[in-house]
Amino acid sequence: RVIHKVLFFPDAQVSCPRQSQPGGCKMRRCKFTHDTTSLSQLKQYLCSAKNTLDLCVYTISCLDLAKTVVELHQKGVVVRILTDKEQMEQTGSQVWYFRSEGIQVRHDNSPYFMHHKFAIIDNSLLINGSFNWTRQAITGNSENLLVTNSRRIVRPYTQEFQRLWDAYEPG
Amino acid sequence: RVIHKVLFFPDAQVSCPRQSQPGGCKMRRCKFTHDTTSLSQLKQYLCSAKNTLDLCVYTISCLDLAKTVVELHQKGVVVRILTDKEQMEQTGSQVWYFRSEGIQVRHDNSPYFMHHKFAIIDNSLLINGSFNWTRQAITGNSENLLVTNSRRIVRPYTQEFQRLWDAYEPG
Ligand SMILES: [Zn+2]
Ligand SMILES: [Zn+2]
Numbered sequence: 525r526v527i528h529k530v531l532f533f534p535d536a537q538v539s540c541p542r543q544s545q546p547g548g549c550k551m552r553r554c555k556f557t558h559d560t561t562s563l564s565q566l567k568q569y570l571c572s573a574k575n576t577l578d579l580c581v582y583t584i585s586c587l588d589l590a591k592t593v594v595e596l597h598q599k600g601v602v603v604r605i606l607t608d609k610e611q612m613e614q615t616g617s618q619v620w621y622f623r624s625e626g627i628q629v630r631h632d633n634s635p636y637f638m639h640h641k642f643a644i645i646d647n648s649l650l651i652n653g654s655f656n657w658t659r660q661a662i663t664g665n666s667e668n669l670l671v672t673n674s675r676r677i678v679r680p681y682t683q684e685f686q687r688l689w690d691a692y693e694p695g
Numbered sequence: 696r697v698i699h700k701v702l703f704f705p706d707a708q709v710s711c712p713r714q715s716q717p718g719g720c721k722m723r724r725c726k727f728t729h730d731t732t733s734l735s736q737l738k739q740y741l742c743s744a745k746n747t748l749d750l751c752v753y754t755i756s757c758l759d760l761a762k763t764v765v766e767l768h769q770k771g772v773v774v775r776i777l778t779d780k781e782q783m784e785q786t787g788s789q790v791w792y793f794r795s796e797g798i799q800v801r802h803d804n805s806p807y808f809m810h811h812k813f814a815i816i817d818n819s820l821l822i823n824g825s826f827n828w829t830r831q832a833i834t835g836n837s838e839n840l841l842v843t844n845s846r847r848i849v850r851p852y853t854q855e856f857q858r859l860w861d862a863y864e865p866g
Contacts, residue, residue, distance in 0.1 A: 530851040534807070582825070636705070636835035639825045652824060652841060654753070654810045664807035666859065670823060670841070670848060677841060680701040688837065 526673065531562040533655060533667035539563040541588045544571065562669070563662050566651070567592050569671055573645045576602045578685045580640040583611040584657040590618035594625050605629040606688055608638040618657075630692040638688075641669075642681055650678045697844065702733040704826060704838035710734040712759045715742065733840070734833050737822070738763050740842055744816045747773045749856045751811040754782040755828040761789035765796050776800040777859055779809035789828075801863040809859075812840075813852055821849045 540556035542549035544567060549558065570577065570592050577596055584590065584607060597603045605622055609631040612619045619629050632638040642652035653669040655661050672678070711727035713720035715738060720729065741748065741763050748767055755761065755778060768774045776793060780802040783790045790800050803809040813823035824840040826832050843849070 528845065528847040530848065530855075532851075532855055632837065634835075636831065637837070639832070639836040639838050641825050642839065652839065654812050654823075654825065660807065661810070664805075665810040666803065666808070667810050668813065668823065668852070668855070672848065674699065674845070676699040677701065677843065680703075681839070684701075684703055684839070 527649065527671060528674070529565075529671040531565055531653075531655075531669040531671065533562050533661060533669075534663050534665060535561040535563055537561065538663060539567075539588075541591070544592065563588070566669065569645065569649065569651060570596065570643065572649070573601045575646050576604075576644075578604050578606075578644040578647075578682070578689075580606040580638075580642050580644075580685055580688065582608045582637060582639050582641055582656050583614070584618050584622075585614075585616040586657045586659050586662065587618065589657045590621055594621065594627070597625060597627050603627045604685075604689060606638065606640075606685065606692060607631050609633065610635070610637075630689060630694065632688075632692060642685075644678065644682055644685060647682050648675075648678060649673045650681050652681065698820065698842060699845070700736075700842040702736055702824075702826075702840040702842065704733050704832060704840075705834050705836060706732040706734055708732065709834060710738075710759075712762070715763065734759070737840065740816065740820065740822060741767065741814065743820070744772045746817050747775075747815075749775050749777075749815040749818075749853075749860075751777040751809075751813050751815075751856055751859065753779045753808060753810050753812055753827050754785070755789050755793075756785075756787040757828050757830050757833065758789065760828045761792055765792065765798070768796060768798050774798045775856075775860060777809065777811075777856065777863060778802050780804065781806070781808075801860060801865065803859075803863060813856075815849065815853055815856060818853050819846075819849060820844045821852050823852065 537557035708728035826838040
């Protein structure tokens with residue numbers, strides 16, 4: 525099945541983080557939305573991962589997205605994360621959480637930015653755009669993410685991810 | 696002809712800005728490269744515009760790219776630019792240059808980021824990714840731009856550009 529989908533942000537409402545739990549959200553008066561949002565669609569694509577999830581994202585601070593990634597790791601999906609060194613060191617970065625769960629996280633070694641914002645699911649689905657994994661990107665900024673499984677588009681990104689992964693091997 | 700191309704940055708060398716001039720670069724000992732780079736390919740795609748160029752980019756400070764856009768405008772290509780209000784007000788922004796040449800530039804009205812980094816050529820070719828139009832993005836950062844003429848991908852972006860353009864109509 526051909527996938528070409530574009531997700532635009534900001535979401536008008538905050539997507540309920542409990543929806544993706546088994547049984548869904550049980551709050552009687554949930555203040556978050558249960559409607560489809562760009563965030564809920566992004567999470568659905570991430571959760572479609574069966575084997576591997578490669579993240580190459582400048583800054584990752586959103587807890588909802590971080591938990592989604594950790595849950596995939598706990599289910600046995602092989603997760604690899606590349607991020608920016610200076611952003612990693614900011615308050616709010618979820619890298620400490622990923623590492624405490626045993627997920628491999630590598631980073632560049634330069635003052636320049638590891639500025640990519642892409643994810644690759646099962647080496648076959650690319651999610652790429654302007655969107656950093658922050659709360660402001662979800663509900664504040666104008667952002668885009670393109671989702672595609674076109675092999676001619678995905679393949680250069682899987683190659684670039686591997687190149688950077690090997691280049692950023694820790695000491 | 697189907698176009699699916701990915702440009703990665705940083706470029707190892709600075710692309711010669713004079714190459715695209717009529718007759719090319721005439722410097723005897725040009726210190727820039729005349730080889731193909733991601734920047735030179737980006738400029739080639741931009742220069743393929745015959746009718747319209749819509750830019751929706753968070754920050755635009757690179758003079759080489761700005762001149763490329765102004766030259767298209769001078770040739771009669773209809774250029775529309777959407778950018779971020781706070782970034783526009785930074786030293787180095789090329790917005791003053793665009794406006795002095797008669798190019799329409801609009802911006803958001805919020806402290807949140809107009810964070811897109813996409814361009815649409817002739818309503819049919821999309822260039823989109825992590826790449827802001829700055830010198831650091833060309834020769835310093837790890838960045839990507841996806842170039843595609845797939846209608847299913849381009850169309851949501853042309854619609855989003857028009858929506859933002861109308862929303863950001865000045866006063
Ligand atoms: Zn809920
Ligand atoms: Zn030269």
